[in-house]
Amino acid sequence: MLSALSIIFFVISGCFPKTNTNTITPYYTVSDDFANYCWFETGSYWVFQNDSTLLSDTIKIIDVLDSKRFHNQGEAFNYQAIELYTNVNTFNITKHEITAGTYDANLDKMNSLLRIYKNDGTYHLAFLPQYPMGEEINLGDQIGTYTNIEIIDIFNLNNLTYNAVYHTRVKVSINNTVEYNYWIAKNHGLIKATIKIDDQTSSISSKSDHLIGKD
Numbered sequence: 586m587l588s589a590l591s592i593i594f595f596v597i598s599g600c601f602p603k604t605n606t607n608t609i610t611p612y613y614t615v616s617d618d619f620a621n622y623c624w625f626e627t628g629s630y631w632v633f634q635n636d637s638t639l640l641s642d643t644i645k646i647i648d649v650l651d652s653k654r655f656h657n658q659g660e661a662f663n664y665q666a667i668e669l670y671t672n673v674n675t676f677n678i679t680k681h682e683i684t685a686g687t688y689d690a691n692l693d694k695m696n697s698l699l700r701i702y703k704n705d706g707t708y709h710l711a712f713l714p715q716y717p718m719g720e721e722i723n724l725g726d727q728i729g730t731y732t733n734i735e736i737i738d739i740f741n742l743n744n745l746t747y748n749a750v751y752h753t754r755v756k757v758s759i760n761n762t763v764e765y766n767y768w769i770a771k772n773h774g775l776i777k778a779t780i781k782i783d784d785q786t787s788s789i790s791s792k793s794d795h796l797i798g799k800d
Contacts, residue, residue: 612653612663613685617799619695621771622751623683623712624667626797631774633676634743636788642675654684676789677704681774701775710755711767711775729757740768740776743792747773772798 615624630645648670653663669681680702699712713731716722722731732754740750747770755765768777773796779788 610655610661610663612665614665615667615683615685615697616695619683619697619714620799622695622714622769623681623697623699623774624799625669625774626799629794629796631776631794631796632792633674633789634792635675636790640675641792643672644674644676644678645672646670646681647672673704678702679704680708682708699769699775709765711765711778712751712753712769714751714753727757729755729763731755734766737768740770742768742776742790745791745793747771747776750776772796 625646627646627649630643632641632643634641646669650666650668650670652666652668654666656662656664665685667683669683671678671680678701682700682702683697684700685697696715698710700708701711702708710724710728710731713722714733716731716733718733718735720732724731734752734754737750737752738748740747749771751767751769753767753769757763757765762783764781766779766781767775770776773791773794776791776794777788778790779786
């Protein structure tokens with residue numbers, strides 16, 4: 586359902602950094618605040634539904650890979666990448682990926698990003714919370730324009746209540762004008778996603794979940 590966005594890492598800001606004492610090369614890691622929104626351990630799962638057909642399926646995390654990557658374009662640095670692999674599901678989602686970037690963050694900022702991969706290997710941006718609310722950030726023609734729309738204190742969805750929910754949006758034009766909207770909840774991750782192509786909108790939403798937070 587959800588199409589891919591190509592993301593060039595160096596245009597995306599990073600997370601609260603920690604310097605690796607074993608090398609002069611900086612090492613940037615995912616902050617605990619960001620992890621509370623996106624990082625869940627093996628055995629975690631969501632039950633999502635197609636909001637049009639009401640057909641549902643389970644998206645389960647079957648493996649988590651925590652790795653250090655090296656970026657050598659311009660100033661060299663190491664950065665943390667967390668890959669959350671999922672089971673086969675009707676929504677064609679195969680992996681959530683969290684990556685840390687290069688910019689120092691204030692204590693109240695979350696400077697990492699979340700991408701969601703499909704089974705064809707393509708991926709799209711869903712969560713990049715460090716930017717000011719309401720500010721459209723042009724990340725290039727292929728990536729699109731990213732906006733943090735709002736933080737919702739209390740959000741009701743499918744008879745469930747979530748707190749501190751980010752509503753984000755990406756607009757991209759490739760033949761058609763496409764708009765993606767995402768709702769990411771603290772301690773619950775992605776709970777709702779919509780895609781609008783021209784005047785046609787489709788969506789999926791979480792009906793329930795069982796999530797194991799980062800240790």
